[in-house]
Amino acid sequence: MGYAFSRADIAYLASPAGAAALAGAGDFALTPASLLKDLERIRRDHGDHAPALVETVRLRRRAAAKLEGAGEWLFTDDALQQATPSPVARHRARRLAGRTVHDVTCSIGAELTALADVCPGVIGSDLDDIRLAMAAHNIAARRNVLLVKADALVPCSTAEVVIADPARRADGRRTHDPAKLQPPLPDLLAAYTGRDLAVKCAPGLDFDKLGWEGEIEVVSLDGAVREACLWSPGLAEPGVTRRATVLSSTGAPWTLTDADPDDIPERGPGEWIIDPDGAVVRAGLVRHYAAKHGLWQLDPRIAYLTGDRVPEGVRGFRVLDRMEFREKPLRAELHRRDCGPLEILARGVDIDPDALRARLKPRGSQPHTLVVTRIGRAATVFLCATP
Template sequence: MGYAFSRADIAYLASPAGAAALAEVGDFALTPASLLKDLERLRRDHGDHAPVLVETVRLRRRAAAKLGGAGEWLFTDDALQQATPSPVARRRAQRLAGRTVHDVTCSIGAELAALADVCPAVIGSDLDDVRLAMAAHNLAARRNVLLVKADALMPCSTAEVVIADPARRSDGRRTHDPAKLQPPLPDLLAAYTGRELAVKCAPGLDFDKLGWAGEIEVVSLDGAVREACLWSPGLAEPGVTRRAAVLSSAGEPWTLTDADPDDIPEREPGEWIVDPDGAVVRAGLVRHYAAKHGLWQLDPRIAYLTGDKVPEGMRGFRILERMEFREKPLRAELHRRDCGPLEILTRGVDIDPDALRGRIKPRGSQPHTLVVTRIGRQATVFLCATP
């Protein structure tokens, strides 16, 4: 659960003495191997402040990749885990640019920092005194941010847009049940009926059962699906109910919506297999992606795509052999091809890749990829060259 910060801890860390101590502790390794020895020395130099100094430095190191420009910020472990990565927060802020916005679950201020760059006035509220104090420290230089203590289910502003990020843990476990979020999603939506609303959610929610009238945007960053965002109808693009936003730390972002064409042919597998970005799959836009790039599906119910070329920037698997999925012939074919390192991708079949790898025991030297899926009712394996 991490260190339990107090308001006194935050006051110390934000003071000149605390800042100097943090700079000193930043020179320590603080690795699992060195931690006990480091703590012993730090307790001699900083007494009871040693644990909070160590925790803060370790959290800042973890935050470096997730929250750019937050090197002097304060965090709790849980708040850092839930904090929106900076590129994702900036993506949401860009859609809200020019409006007044109230983040009713502001925590330590990650969303507020992005919003403050493009919005004339931003309000952040939370019930957690410690996180509010951290947000005040983290956003001290932002003159257009107001912080207040308030219950997310009790509207207290007239901001044009309300955004929220309900906690996704219930009884210490991650949950995909909207009613078990904190605050519960149904209660949150009811509290802001008639208001423009953007709600960050887990991408694993069953969107069809949610009955959301606006737009659902699924966002990935560097190949990993990060979140879904519910946009109220007034914030959605007309005619769009599903969107995939694919962000990259190195390249240009791109989006795809259910207003794009989705007409694709039914054909035999082409030369390549393409696994679309997870945001495309979670948003239910596989056919739309295929239509955009001249691809088609291996099976209408399966998200793997195929074609004679690979879209720029995407990973493709060149098909070497197609076989009915039976382990003995597969093992023989892998042996014939001197297969060694083996990546196994599965979709639509109940197969554990690690268990399968253990049974077929590839012992050769050449890397390959297996794509195991279902075509019709038949489990099928494609032996592919590893890109």
């Protein structure tokens, strides 16, 4: 849960004295091993402010990998966990450039900063006084952003676009039930019927059960699926209902939609196996990705792809051998090949990769990768070179 900040904490942390104290606290390691000793020393210098100082320094360190320019920001633990990574927020803001936007679940303001760069007017609202006070500090330099306290389920602005990010926890646990989000997704959609709306969702939601009439976009960043976003029909590209967007910290982004071709051949396994980006898989665009890159599926029901070449910038696994999935002959083959470090990928079969690795007991020096999957009714393993 993290430390429970008060309004007095925020006023202190945002003051010159608080800023100086935070700079001093930043010199401490604050690791699990040193935390008690460090807290004791900080408490000696700053009294009751010590817990807020320590929590803020630790949260800022975590935020550095997620939010750009947030070194002076204030957070709560939960707010930081839910905050949109900066590259993802910028991507969404680009789709809304030039419009007025109301973020009805603005929290500590991570989304607002990206919107403020490209939108003429931005409103942020929330019911949490602490998060609103933190947002006011975090976006103090943004003159085109207005903050208000308001219920996300009660429309209170005439902004051209409404965006929302319902909290994904219920009773302290992460939930994939739309009705248990906060605010509940069905209630949120009903509150803004007829409005241009963009709603962040967990990528694990069952999209087929949502009955969404606009576009569902699944976004990944550096190989990890980060979120899904529901775009209402007025914000969706005509003819597109599913989109996968792949963002990278080092390369150019790319996108794929269900309007792209999806005709692929039915052939046996090729020289390579490719595991598509998670955004492609979650968006249901595996065939579209395959068609774009001259690949085909190992099995129509499985997301692994195969082909005789690997798309540029993608990790592929070169097939060395194909076997029926039986552990005893597989163990013998791994031993024969002097297999040591062993990566195991599995899809369509009920296995625990860590438990399987322990049973196979690879003790050699050569790294290999196993791709365990189902082709038809048969469990099959591909022994591959590790890229």
